Amino acid sequence: MESDVLLSHEGESADINEITPEVAGAKHVRGSGPSPEEEHKNRKRALPWILVGVLLLALLGGLAAWWLMRPAExxxxxxxxxxxxxxxxxxxxxxxxxxxxxxxxxxxxxxxxxxxxxxxxxxxxxxxxxxxxxxxxxxxxxxxxxxxxxxxxxxxxxxxxxxxxxxxxxxxxxxxxxxxxxxxxxxxxxxxxxxxxx
The missing domain is CATH 2.60.40.2550 (Immunoglobulin-like)
Known part of the structure; x- marks a missing residue:
């Protein structure tokens, strides 16, 4: 049976079942997804794009409303x-x-x-x-x-x-x-x- 291994800051290996919060310097466990820090960074990067998307939708909605309700040429x-x-x-x-x-x-x-x-x-x-x-x-x-x-x-x-x-x-x-x-x-x-x- 395979066991995931995590390297600590001292370069020693430890069985994944033995890892505790005190293991400093741990960055990533193979197969476990992004770390909480990476998830936070990803959310911070996505937020401006979400806001730009919402603003573009609002602008397009406003233009459509103006086009439909404008007076004769x-x-x-x-x-x-x-x-x-x-x-x-x-x-x-x-x-x-x-x-x-x-x-x-x-x-x-x-x-x-x-x-x-x-x-x-x-x-x-x-x-x-x-x-x-x-x-x-x-x-x-x-x-x-x-x-x-x-x-x-x-x-x-x-x-x-x-x-x-x-x-x-x-x-x-x-x-x-x-x-x-x-x-x-x-x-x-x-x-x-x-x-x-x-």
């Missing part, structure tokens, strides 16, 4: 903030200095060159807006200034598009209502998918 620049994607019927009051715009993520085109997107500048806006439909750097349609409360029913494109789906961009800009010299304020870009019927 807002863009701010040039003194005007955009409340994108909210219609005037949304019930959300428009803040002073803000412009409410509608997004048109999908536009259908018939006859190759007539787009149907009921573009409207909300009556509650205090700024004019302009829309440009851009396809790979080419302007397909430009609205000019649209005053508050005015709607543009259909858009005649600068050229006919081939049947299928095209990825385009709406470039929307706010303008002051000065009749003589309207000043362009900030701009926003919104992705758009143009579907051309066959």
């Amino acid at each position: 807002t863009h701010e620049a040039g003194g005007v903030s955009w409340a994108q994607g909210q219609s005037s019927e949304s019930g959300t009051p428009l803040q002073p200095g803000s412009v409410r715009i509608a997004g048109y993520p999908k536009v259908e085109v018939t006859g190759g060159s007539v787009a149907h997107a009921p573009i409207k500048n909300s009556a509650e806006n205090t700024f004019a807006v302009s829309y440009i439909l851009d396809l790979d750097g080419e302007t397909l349609w430009e609205s000019g200034l649209i005053k508050p409360g005015v709607e543009v029913g259909e858009q005649r494109l600068s050229r006919a598009l081939s049947p299928g789906v095209h990825k385009a961009t709406w470039l929307v800009q706010a303008w002051t209502l000065d009749e003589k010299d309207p000043q362009g304020l900030n701009k926003v870009e919104m992705p758009c998918e143009i579907t051309v019927a066959q």
Whole structure:
């Protein structure tokens, strides 16, 4: 039968059954696991990593809560903030200095060159807006200034598009209502998918 052996500080061996607390310098008994000192060191080393893990989980939870409860996308620049994607019927009051715009993520085109997107500048806006439909750097349609409360029913494109789906961009800009010299304020870009019927 095998017997575990422990070396004492004097280098003498002793049977494991004979070891008492008075044996000084004993570090490790084969097969018995870490000593109490090593366990304490391991716990001290693990504590900062546990705290970092808890903090990361709290941060991720906070970001998830913010993402789920954030308001509609807002863009701010040039003194005007955009409340994108909210219609005037949304019930959300428009803040002073803000412009409410509608997004048109999908536009259908018939006859190759007539787009149907009921573009409207909300009556509650205090700024004019302009829309440009851009396809790979080419302007397909430009609205000019649209005053508050005015709607543009259909858009005649600068050229006919081939049947299928095209990825385009709406470039929307706010303008002051000065009749003589309207000043362009900030701009926003919104992705758009143009579907051309066959």
